[in-house]
Amino acid sequence: MADTSSPLFGTVLVANRGEIACRVLRTLRTLGIRSVAVYSDADRNAKHVTDADTAVRIGPAPAAQSYLDISAVIGAAVASGADAIHPGYGFLSENAAFARACADAGIVFIGPGVEALEVMGDKIRSKNHVASSGVPVIPGDSRPGLSNAELADAAATVGYPLLIKPSAGGGGKGMHAVSGPADLESALVTARRVAAAAFGDDTLFLERLVAHPRHIEVQLLADTHGSVIHLGERECSLQRRHQKVIEEAPSPLLDSGTRSRIGEAACRVAESVGYVGAGTVEFLVSADRPDEFFFMEMNTRLQVEHPVTEEVTGLDLVAEQIRIAAGEPLREAQRDVAMSGHAIEARVYAEDPERGFLPATGTVLELHEATGDGIRVDSSLRRGLVVGSDYDPMLAKVIAHGSDRNEALARLDRALADTTVLGVRTNIEYLRLLLADGDVRAGDLDTSLIDRRLPELTFRRPAEDLFAAAALLLHAEREAASTRSPWSRPSGWRLGDPRPSSYVFAVGDDTTTVSVLGGEPMASVGIGDGDETPATLRLIDGMNYALTWGAGTRMLRLAHAGTSVWVADNGFSVELPILTREQRLAARLALLSRKDTPSSPEVRSPMPGTVISVEAATGESVDAGDTLVVVEAMKMEHKLVASVSGQVTVHVTPGDLVKLDQLVATLIPPAQPENSTVEGDTE
Known part of the structure; x- marks a missing residue:
């Protein structure tokens, strides 16, 4: 209302x-x-x-x-x-x-006043300030202005494993976990570069890495009349590269006593700097000792995951921010705050989890966002939106609220299955795989869980029916565009035996050929050398199609634009590039030329972005695995490494904008001696 x-x-x-x-x-x-x-x-x-x-x-x-x-x-x-x-x-x-x-x-x-921004915006200053207020902090060395040599000396006292953190900024940028002294020097160099680029300040400090850590944050509201309240906590332990992926409220870890103590500690932090507005105090809690918590930092702004708090408290945090900024007193006292049910949020990113979560770009061809009981979507998506590489790759957040955690999990999974973005690769399938994990469902979380699970995740491959649907869509479009002449229609009609139409799709390095003979009401579809199967594709509305494949019928979402067909099914989506005859010939020739070559001597950018560092000079000899160029895309650094040993020629300079698959470096492997023998040769 x-x-x-x-x-x-x-x-x-x-x-x-x-x-x-x-x-x-x-x-x-x-x-x-x-x-x-x-x-x-x-x-x-x-x-x-x-x-x-x-x-x-x-x-x-x-x-x-x-x-x-x-x-x-x-x-x-x-x-x-x-x-x-x-x-x-x-x-x-x-x-x-x-x-x-x-x-x-x-x-x-x-937002808050300048003092709070200055104190809490500097992670070293804030940690020292909070410690003086009696709030427990993580052991470490947070002296300002330490050089790399001084940090290396301090690391021996802090102990390994440890965490390098930038003093300015947040969001996990520039943070690096270091397991031992051998990895420290290179991690410090990278952390400084990222911190300088992201925040304009390369100051670093060290913290002890807490075993089995859980990331718990407390939402605060504070007005200009001296009132500070907390709105309970959020569990943000499901992270990858220190970036939160799935968040929930309340935490399944904390009991009521710890919840009260951690909320009071958060309020004490806010009061110590005269904080005003909506802010968050972040704590680290060991899964092994859930009654013990350590201050990490204060975010003096709205958090990405604020919707889960809104869903369980019934408050609009943006409206509260605006009222506070207008000078109004808080309308809620601490005794009035109550959490109802459970809420979970998943972040939808433009990225490709199968390719190391590389940022993805493209144009949104078709879009369907979930609705229903307990479902909320905060989104910037719309049909026709161009997703570029200039900004953070987050596209939307899908939030589910339920009477308890199990209901919220089930609703979120269904909502993700019903979410479709065609034209841009997303992480939706990956999110559903995480939600299905046994430890996630049990609430047994920590900040390294995703890293442990990633090698075990198996992403779905397009099955024959999806290729059939893509081919039938193209076939129907050809049919609609053809004249009435039987010679121009793709029905396969000819004098003599009918000839099927062929459609060839690429997925990675593999190709799949689909033959289609006939059309309405039923076509015969063959996948590769397999037997023909009766099939038909019927448009329901928009991008929704009913595919009859053999004896069964199922609903799919499809879109064709340019040289690809996009197919979506229950949160899984795939781009199926259409190969022309010329492309198929070029691919076969390239395969022949690479037959005896173990790796490509060309290094290409796997994403569009900006070159922020060139680590090798033209003419230099490098080893396989050496970093040649560092490209930044959507606030993430990506190291492009040598695929083979040899002499390098670098084709880019810092600051250059590169496109997807652009050549950035070329390697010339060392020549083999003419009369050399290899292991296994006989005279």
Whole structure:
């Protein structure tokens, strides 16, 4: 129901993009507040732009020239008449200079004060500050300004395994686990580079790595009248590379006593810096000792996983942020806060889990987002959206609420199975595999669980019926586009025996040929050299098709665009590239040329991105496995390594933009002596 009271602000600008911008805009609409979106050139047609009442361009695609450009964002706010700015999360949300700039322009920053941003934005300073307030912290060395040599000396005292962490920023960027002294030097170099690129500050510190750690965070609300309350905790232990994947509230680990103590500790942290707004205090808890917790950091902004808290408390945290920023007192006291049921959230990313979670790009051809009892979707997706490589690859969050954890898990799994994004690879199948894991279902979690499970995960391969559906779709399109002449129709009719139409698809290095003879009401379909099977494909609506394959009928979702057919089935989706006759011939010739070559001497970028480092010089001799080039895409670093030993020629320089499959380096293996013999040769 819409809020019919006087608006808290006349106009609020949302200084962000993607799903969080859409989510904030939704609350502004509910509160009756005029909204302003900002966008870069890459986001000109993004969903948040059309969701807002008005939108202002702030610069080109690179975030440093748009969403991170303080003067551009403030200029947009002034030009649009905004009274306040909501920063979302990421970008400028924890930037003290941005908060000052808002104040200087007479604009309310919907977030904490500058002191809290400065203290908690520096992980070293915040850890030392919190320790002085009597909140337990993880053992480590958090002296500011330590050099790599000094950190190496400190590591011996901290002990292994340990964690390298950047003092500025968060989100797991620049964090590296180190198991022993031999790995420390290279990890420090990488951590500094990532921290400098992501946060403009390469200061590092060390922490002891807690055994079987669980990541528990507490949601806070604090007003300008001195009230601070907590809204319970969230379990965020399912992580990969320190990035959260699935989150839930409440934690299945904590008992009521520990829940009360950890909430009180979080409030004490907020009070120590005069915190105002909606924030989160993150703790590390050992699965072996669940009654013991250690402060990690405070996030002085809204968290990605805030919807699970909203679902179990019934509060709109964005609305609470806006009310607090407008000077209103909290409407809830601690005694009024109660959690009802259980909520779980899964993050949908544009990435390919089978290829090391490389970021994926593309255009959303077809889209279906789940609905139903207890289901919520926070999304930036829409049909026709171009997903590029300029920003974080998160596309949406699927949230399920149930009366208990089992019901929430079941609802989330069903919602993911019903979610379809055709045109861009996503991690939906991977999320469903995680939810099916026995330890996950039992609530027996820790932050390394995903890393242990990844080698065991088996991703689905397209079966014959999916290839048949793709071929039948192409066949029907040819039929619809043909003239009435029997010579132009793909029915296979000819003088003499009928001839089937052939469609060839590629999946990885494999190809599958599908022959189709006939059409409505039933066709004969053959896969490779297999027997023909009666089949038909019937359009239901949109992208929904009914495939009759042999004796059974099932529902699939399909889309054809350009040179590929996309097929989706219960959360599984696959792109089936269509090979032309010329491509098939080129592939066969390439296979012949590679027959006796163990590895390719070419190094190509597996994703579009930006070259941030070149680790080898042209003419240098390198060994197989050596890092040649580092490419950053969607806030992640990817090391491109030599596939063979030899002399390298590098074709890119730092700062270059590279495309998918672009050649970045070439290797010339050492020549074999003319009369050399190999093991097993006989004279």
